[in-house]
């Protein structure tokens with residue numbers, strides 16, 4: 001309980017710096033020995049999903065955060081602080097007088113022109129001019145609740161009673177084979193969930209100085225690596241020798257690397273905060289990227305369009321990387337775009353929607369510069385993402401009641417919502433949401449993807465299993481695939497959110513050409529623990545439910561059979577991982593929703609934070625970026641159904657108006673001609689003079705032309721008349 005003196009701080013910093021130096025030495029040795037993940041392994045495909053493609057500057061700053069963290073651990077140990085005391089006291093201690101004072105991120109300044117900024121900065125910064133860092137890519141997640149690291153600093157959450165069981169044991173004790181579908185919905189609900197996840201959050205794993213992912217298991221033997229070869233950021237998952245599946249392949253180790261951490265702008269000692277490597281906003285970053293270099297890689301540079309590649313019959317596909325040797329050649333604003341073919345289809349649709357709008361705007365406003373065409377189009381596409389997410393996706397996931405309770409409904413026709421920079425709060429994604437709760441969407445994933453032809457009949461020989469096509473979008477150029485997949489996504493049902501999972505995710509995730517893969521449930525559990533996410537019981541209380549003292553106290557929210565499997569997985573009700581608890585309660589969802597009460601509370605609160613603190617949210621009025629009311633009312637006509645109609649390969653001519661809901665004529669949602677589904681009338685963007693608060697979209701050259709050409713004509717007329725007079 002000692003109060004530290006300056007010497008303590010110096011000592012801790014010195015030890016922290018030395019610890020990181022020896023980590024870097026070890027890292028060089030491991031790289032020299034080739035102990036980084038190899039192509040062709042599941043760990044390699046996993047690293048494509050969570051890998052870190054950040055710049056050198058970002059890697060350097062993450063390494064500084066590791067130094068601060070190491071110093072914090074030393075200080076905590078030296079002072080013999082409890083986890084709670086470390087949690088409370090470390091952030092109060094400034095690094096200012098220590099050798100680490102220059103290791104903290106430099107504060108961000110926004111150009112003064114940002115006061116009247118019209119378009120979102122691509123890296124998420126400068127949305128709120130009081131806190132320009134809020135929402136920026138490569139800043140830490142925020143926490144709804146204090147961290148639950150077992151040491152209060154960085155050690156994964158553990159149980160106060162007996163050690164937590166291995167995440168793989170939790171998975172096999174709790175998860176059942178998939179059998180229940182959500183028959184009122186379509187698989188598109190799952191894929192849109194994944195798409196907006198990739199807009200909001202990406203926790204990138206730690207990578208070594210050469211950008212490679214450390215190897216955490218012995219690839220040849222399938223056993224853990226010897227301690228001396230273990231990178232400090234490895235946290236591989238133990239698989240019991242008698243595992244029902246992996247024992248066949250003699251695997252006792254699942255590779256896992258911890259998430260990259262970052263320091264915040266307060267420049268103090270403290271606990272680990274994981275970085276979100278993309279912007280925290282719902283801003284289409286999975287389409288446009290989260291940095292200017294990503295964006296310039298994606299822009300065509302003509303007509304405001306995005307780059308693309310074309311099929312032999314002239315259809316636009318995502319652009320292809322020039323030097324590319326495997327099936328992961330397409331790229332978009334997010335590296336996970338082709339994690340599965342269905343997601344890649346939706347990415348393709350959104351890229352086409354951008355280009356469709358850009359071409360239409362060019363027709364309407366031929367004098368707009370390329371930049372204005374691009375940015376105006378981007379604003380419209382982001383507004384469409386907002387509208388679909390908040391008026392179609394969230395009502396389907398959370399139900400109408402929760403939309404009202406959590407104030408999630410956007411404003412109605414002819415109205416704006418308001419934004420006040422002085423009262424806006426931190427919009428960053430919650431760690432609890434990203435590392436645990438929203439991952440319940442994984443249980444919606446179907447193991448077999450079904451395709452439908454133009455007569456809306458299944459094409460059995462085109463169905464495929466997910467695990468054969470992770471990070472493989474080679475199907476996209478095949479004739480008929482995109483349209484059959486769009487019909488499949490809007491007809492096949494998702495699985496219900498509960499404890500049932502397809503084995504494609506629990507045994508075969510990222511298997512590539514191997515006979516086995518990874519277990520996504522185990523990865524999620526391990527991720528929650530290593531991010532220091534509090535247990536389910538604690539988050540229940542945060543959401544206003546009574547703390548459970550025994551497993552049976554959960555009976556109002558969780559059915560008895562599920563409580564029994566929780567008892568198999570955990571020794572105490574306080575041990576339950578948040579992600580597992582949210583899956584457990586979703587078997588009895590809140591009325592009108594697909595989630596149980598705690599999951600619903602966290603997801604709803606997160607989407608309220610995302611919407612209410614965003615100056616650029618599509619229905620906000622009175623801002624330099626606001627749409628005119630005419631434009632906003634046009635955006636309100638958009639729907640996912642219409643976007644699918646407008647951007648397929650030409651063979652999808654019918655769609656149900658509510659694409660996340662099952663096509664069913666009896667509930668007024670049958671497939672109907674695309675022409676009957678409302679669409680945005682883009683003439684609302686024609687002629688800037690008719691929309692005063694959009695006046696700046698007229699390029700300066702156009703304004704000059706307005707002034708200059710009449711004057712010139714007048715001059716010619718006068719000269720001409722004078723000539724004649726002579």
Ligand code: HEM
Pocket residue numbers: 046049050190191193194197201202203204339340433434435438439440441442444445466520523524527
């Ligand atoms: C075929 C479909 C999907 C696959 C294969 C997949 C796979 C993965 C993997 C491998 C990770 C990283 C796991 C780790 O921590 O190591 C992940 C993260 C995540 N997934 Fe999915 N996922 C899918 C669909 C979804 C859906 C439908 C949702 C939600 C509705 C979702 C939400 C999330 C979230 C919130 C994260 C954390 C992202 C981050 O912060 O890095 N995923 N997913």
